[in-house]
Amino acid sequence: MTNDGRRLRGLRSREVILAQAVGLASVEGLDGLSLGRLATATGTSKSGFFAHWPDKEHLQLDAVDWAARQWTEHVVAPALRAPAGVRRLFALHEARLKFYKDGVLPGGCFFFTAQVEFDDRPGPVHDRVARAMGEWQEFIRRQVTEAIALGELAQGVDPAQLAYEIDALGEMVVIHSRLLEGQESLVRARRAVLQRLRALCPDPELLPED
Amino acid sequence: MTNDGRRLRGLRSREVILAQAVGLASVEGLDGLSLGRLATATGTSKSGFFAHWPDKEHLQLDAVDWAARQWTEHVVAPALRAPAGVRRLFALHEARLKFYKDGVLPGGCFFFTAQVEFDDRPGPVHDRVARAMGEWQEFIRRQVTEAIALGELAQGVDPAQLAYEIDALGEMVVIHSRLLEGQESLVRARRAVLQRLRALCPDPELLPED
DNA sequence: GAGATTTAAGTACGATCGGTCGTTAATGTA
DNA sequence: TACATTAACGACCGATCGTACTTAAATCTC
Numbered sequence: 001m002t003n004d005g006r007r008l009r010g011l012r013s014r015e016v017i018l019a020q021a022v023g024l025a026s027v028e029g030l031d032g033l034s035l036g037r038l039a040t041a042t043g044t045s046k047s048g049f050f051a052h053w054p055d056k057e058h059l060q061l062d063a064v065d066w067a068a069r070q071w072t073e074h075v076v077a078p079a080l081r082a083p084a085g086v087r088r089l090f091a092l093h094e095a096r097l098k099f100y101k102d103g104v105l106p107g108g109c110f111f112f113t114a115q116v117e118f119d120d121r122p123g124p125v126h127d128r129v130a131r132a133m134g135e136w137q138e139f140i141r142r143q144v145t146e147a148i149a150l151g152e153l154a155q156g157v158d159p160a161q162l163a164y165e166i167d168a169l170g171e172m173v174v175i176h177s178r179l180l181e182g183q184e185s186l187v188r189a190r191r192a193v194l195q196r197l198r199a200l201c202p203d204p205e206l207l208p209e210d
Numbered sequence: 211m212t213n214d215g216r217r218l219r220g221l222r223s224r225e226v227i228l229a230q231a232v233g234l235a236s237v238e239g240l241d242g243l244s245l246g247r248l249a250t251a252t253g254t255s256k257s258g259f260f261a262h263w264p265d266k267e268h269l270q271l272d273a274v275d276w277a278a279r280q281w282t283e284h285v286v287a288p289a290l291r292a293p294a295g296v297r298r299l300f301a302l303h304e305a306r307l308k309f310y311k312d313g314v315l316p317g318g319c320f321f322f323t324a325q326v327e328f329d330d331r332p333g334p335v336h337d338r339v340a341r342a343m344g345e346w347q348e349f350i351r352r353q354v355t356e357a358i359a360l361g362e363l364a365q366g367v368d369p370a371q372l373a374y375e376i377d378a379l380g381e382m383v384v385i386h387s388r389l390l391e392g393q394e395s396l397v398r399a400r401r402a403v404l405q406r407l408r409a410l411c412p413d414p415e416l417l418p419e420d
Numbered sequence: 421g422a423g424a425t426t427t428a429a430g431t432a433c434g435a436t437c438g439g440t441c442g443t444t445a446a447t448g449t450a
Numbered sequence: 451t452a453c454a455t456t457a458a459c460g461a462c463c464g465a466t467c468g469t470a471c472t473t474a475a476a477t478c479t480c
Contacts, residue, residue, distance in 0.1 A: 013427080027330045032241075035468065047469085048428045056468065107330060115385055116326045120237045120317060164398045168382035169375065175325055176374075188374045219447090220457060245438065257440085258458045266438065 014052050017042050018066040021059065025067075026107030029117045030060050030125065057125060064128045067110040074099050076139065086152040086201050089143045089166075093193045096170045097186055100177060108174045111136075140167055154200045162200075166193050224262050227252050228276040231269065235277075236317030239327045240270050240335065267335060274338045277320040284309050286349065296362040296411050299353045299376075303403045306380045307396055310387055318384045321346075350377055364410045372410075376403050 020042050025033045035056060039046040053059040075095045082091035100108055107113055111133060118126040144159040153162075169189045176185035191210070198204040230252050235243045245266060249256040263269040285305045292301035310318055317323055321343060328336040354369040363372075379399045386395035401420070408414040 029239075029327075034466080036466070045429050047430070047471095050469075051427050051429095113326060116323060117239075119385070160394075161398055161401065164382070164386075164395075165379065165402050168378045168399075168402075171385065172374070172378035172381060175329070175381065184370075185374075188371055189378075191371065192375050192378075223457080244436080246436070255459050256438085257460075260439075261457050261459095 013042075013044070017044070017049070017052070017059075018063055021063045022067045022070065022110050023106050025063055026105040026110040026113055028107075029113050030063065031117060057123075060125050061128055063110075064114065064125065064132060067114075068132045070104075071099075071111070071136070074104060079143075084143075084146055085150040085206070086147045086197055087206055089140075089147055090194065090197055090207055092140065092143060093166055093170060094190065097173060097190055100173050101186055108177065109171075112171065112174045137163060137167060152201055152203065152206060153197075154202065157200055162196075165196065169193055220262070223252075223254070227254070227259070227262070227269075228273055231273045232277045232280065232320050233316050235270075235273055236315040236320040236323055238317075239323050240273065241327060267333075270335050271338055273320075274324065274335065274342060277324075278342045280314075281309075281321070281346070284314055289353075294353075294356055295360040295416070296357045296407055297416055299350075299357055300404065300407055300417055302350065302353060303376055303380060304400065307383060307400055310383050311396055318387065319381075322381065322384045347373060347377060362411055362413065362416060363407075364412065367410055372406075375406065379403055 017038070021033060021038055024038060024041060035046050035049055039048070049059065053062065075092065078095040079088055079092035082088040111129065114125075114129045115133065118129050140163040141159045144153065144157065144162050147153040148155065148157055148159065169192050173185050173189045176182075194207060194210070198207050201207065227248070231243060231248055234248060234251060238247075245256050245259060249259070259269065263272065285302065288305040289298055289302035292298040321339065324335075324339045325343065328339050350373040351369045354363065354367065354372050357363040358365065358367055358369065379402050383395050383399045386392075404417060404420070408417050411417065
């Protein structure tokens with residue numbers, strides 16, 4: 001359990017597979033991700049997966065967790081380095097846009113694809129995705145609440161409503177950046193949130209002008 | 211060509227199949243829609259399709275057109291009955307929300323699913339979907355422009371930017387209404403657009419208060 | 421070292437996929 | 451009436467899907 005060479009090698013290839021799986025799933029979907037293609041993409045054999053996961057569903061569940069961790073690292077963590085309040089809220093939005101712009105995942109966003117795929121399909125994967133999304137939205141909402149408490153947003157603001165609007169603008173980028181105008185979408189999503197926050201902020205100086 | 215019983219029967223079953231196809235595709239996706247399941251859903255045989263379409267892709271293309279026509283009937287047409295300007299713009303948003311609320315399509319929105327599925331997959335279906343989406347966004351933009359011309363929206367408004375924000379809030383409902391809180395999402399999307407328009411409108415009386 | 425355990429590959433399975441082929445019955449045209 | 455066209459069908463094809471069973475080799479425990 002401690003310094004185990006077998007386990008180490010196993011964990012490493014497990015990690016490689018999951019990273020590939022999340023990348024592929026962000027494009028093709030969690031179900032469209034077939035074991036055969038994942039095998040050729042990782043250079044292993046199809047049957048090798050069953051040494052790590054009992055079936056495909058468990059691999060999907062682990063992929064969801066892996067994607068959630070990646071999201072935390074790339075989006076949540078950078079935002080937490082900004083001072084709490086409206087600046088952190090906007091930093092969160094910007095970190096998200098950067099995640100898309102940099103093309104961290106080839107399909108743009110793992111959770112977006114997973115959401116669309118499993119919204120009508122009950123089961124463990126649905127629940128796991130739903131929980132992750134719920135936590136994400138809850139996190140945005142907390143940032144709004146905190147900004148209000150700090151006096152950096154107007155008192156009348158409904159945290160859930162504002163969080164919803166910010167999330168909508170972020171989510172929209174995933175769609176539009178691929179099918180239609182790419183850069184434009186990023187700029188619009190940034191400006192929309194920025195202007196909205198500046199309008200609600202007693203001290204707009206906290207935020208960039210443009 | 212004129213009073214042809216064969217053709218009539220053919221067209222009728224064609225219509226039945228397309229309606230079913232669009233409904234199924236709104237849930238499972240245009241590709242997840244398998245010919246076998248579509249066959250059992252319509253009560254016909256798999257091979258019967260090839261009397262109407264040379265291959266699956268052509269059926270998908272027709273399904274896109276059919277969905278576009280349905281969207282026009284259910285969303286665009288009702289909005290056009292409202293007076294031009296900011297009222298029509300909001301009527302458009304409300305018609306869209308009604309489309310989702312009524313559950314016209316079991317999966318919520320055909321184009322949303324199609325978009326996610328084909329954004330990374332080039333080909334004729336991609337192009338057809340992209341064109342339909344482009345026309346839709348252009349339509350929203352035109353309504354904004356017209357509202358500005360009529361003096362019902364502030365001069366400084368960027369039509370593309372406002373159209374983008376309205377569309378984002380509408381699109382967001384498709385995701386959230388299924389996976390998480392349903393009704394809430396509809397209310398938030400409506401309120402967000404309403405407040406945004408009222409804030410930009412010199413004569414807010416044109417719009418409902420809440 | 422012997423034996424157990426684990427990663428990984430090989431092979432084969434039933435199911436389902438999109439699609440072809442040949443056929444039948446109905447409906448049209450001449 | 452004779453012939454062409456069409457909708458619709460059942461049977462079948464090769465490919466691919468997820469997965470079960472078996473085997474090989476590496477590694478840890480004793």
